[in-house]
Amino acid sequence: MAFSALAKPQMHGLLAKRLGFHIVGAFIVSLSVAAFYKFAVTEPRKKVYADFYRNYDSMKDFEEMRKAGIFQSTK
Incomplete structure (x- = not known):
């Protein structure tokens, strides 16, 4: 049985990447x-x-x- 190594997840810059996507989406939704x-x-x-x-x-x-x-003040 041969085991293959799993690919490492991207951790560096992940927040900036996701934040940019969500800012653009929020801007488009708010304008619409x-x-x-x-x-x-x-x-x-x-x-x-x-x-x-x-x-x-x-x-x-x-x-x-x-x-x-x-009106009470006018007759």
């Missing part, structure tokens, strides 16, 4: 999540706010709330 959030959440939200305030009449809204009796 930020882009997804921008286009899936903030842009539609900006559009909804713009549409709301385009036709919003604050005095009309105030008068409706005053007539409904929400």
Whole structure:
């Protein structure tokens, strides 16, 4: 029976090699999540706010709330 020697594992520089891989991966994932959030959440939200305030009449809204009796200091 002949025994073959196992190859020695790489120990020198292993942390730097793995850390570089994970930093690049984390950077790519964070950029993709930020882009997804921008286009899936903030842009539609900006559009909804713009549409709301385009036709919003604050005095009309105030008068409706005053007539409904929400405010105690105005009659």
